[in-house]
Amino acid sequence: MVIGLGPGPAKWMTPEASAAIAAASDIVGYKPYVERLILRTDQRAHTSDNRQEMDRARLALKLATEGRAVAVVSAGDPGVFAMAAALFEAIEEDPRWLRLEIAVAPGVTAMQAAAARLGAPLGHDFCAISLSDNLKPWAIVERRLRAAAEADFVIALYNPVSQARPARIVEAFDLLRTVKVAATPVAFARAVGRADETLTLTTLGEADPNLADMATLIIIGSSETRFIARDGARPWMVTPRAYGARR
């Protein structure tokens, strides 16, 4: 089973995910995610480093073929820029793997947790784009950013920076600034739900892309998205369900 743990806190982990972890003999995952879990002494943890998704997928499939009850864990939703795709990418390498019973447990993903804390920025049509270009050409990222901006989607940016290419996020903002107006609301949501959570509201014109690190999810509004000011509290960030009503 491929399991989404949610963004961090236990309150966002589904009962399905908790039950699947309790039922597993073997837990396979990126080390910091496995370390979130409290495992029994009869459960075996198989941890690995970042970017070893394919190795993790193959190990999980191999253990399952041996009759183990395997839980592959991902932060957030395993179906969104996470382990589910890696597992199915590997599955044709061994005909026995195609006969395994595999289930995916969905989870709350980072953009949803960020949106919940901010108000309702994803209240209308939106796109989710990973800025990582480890596995895709940067040209397709640019094409998607431009299309999403031109069609006035709200845009959620995953994986905004990587150690290998810290300038990608700056390029992305430069591109978006050629299409969207400077007043467009932007939020940097870092480590949402965790002790070191940081929410920064700004605008596309004012945003400092270097605020983003690997734990940051960025939401860039549509032309309808706005901040609603409150006394003594962070403004709400809201994308109304209606389009064009204010014009």
Next chain:
Amino acid sequence: MVIGLGPGPAKWMTPEASAAIAAASDIVGYKPYVERLILRTDQRAHTSDNRQEMDRARLALKLATEGRAVAVVSAGDPGVFAMAAALFEAIEEDPRWLRLEIAVAPGVTAMQAAAARLGAPLGHDFCAISLSDNLKPWAIVERRLRAAAEADFVIALYNPVSQARPARIVEAFDLLRTVKVAATPVAFARAVGRADETLTLTTLGEADPNLADMATLIIIGSSETRFIARDGARPWMVTPRAYGARR
């Protein structure tokens, strides 16, 4: 508090949502969603019909101003085409409402539940588009569909049909067929996680848009999305994390 109940079954409702419902004195929501819940005799249910989102939002804000502990419930994620946006749209109507403590509890939304059952169709960049044109001009829907297709996003379609405009989904498919190839994998995911769940895999060329009803979520693949055949079981639908690797 605005709460996401997930797509239906209790296994997909977060502990945060369950706790918030238990703590509420008043539960406000669309009747079929409130009816999913087991309430205590000291809790008051305020149910209303579909399309009365703004009335529900105002009632919830009014009750909260009176000191009640209010839970506004949405299916799926309240932040995705649901009640959170409606609540914040209403919030400026009364200055007292802006001083309320409001929290949003995220939830698993329909496209995630559908994706989990299908494999990993949202494994790469994707868009979520509501086909409802109650609150937005159809022209913006068309513009977004075209942009999403041209930039080769996976596309999740919410609210594919309405009683008032049953032909919109046919128009949407006609438009997508002018941009994307006929072999593009498509899934109709109806009532996912419920007793009457129906999953239909097809291609853009072969798809019958009339398969969709109000409980259907449609996922249309990118050029990378494919079906992985299995003996005696539904194929997996997968969008790999890599882009252009097969070219």
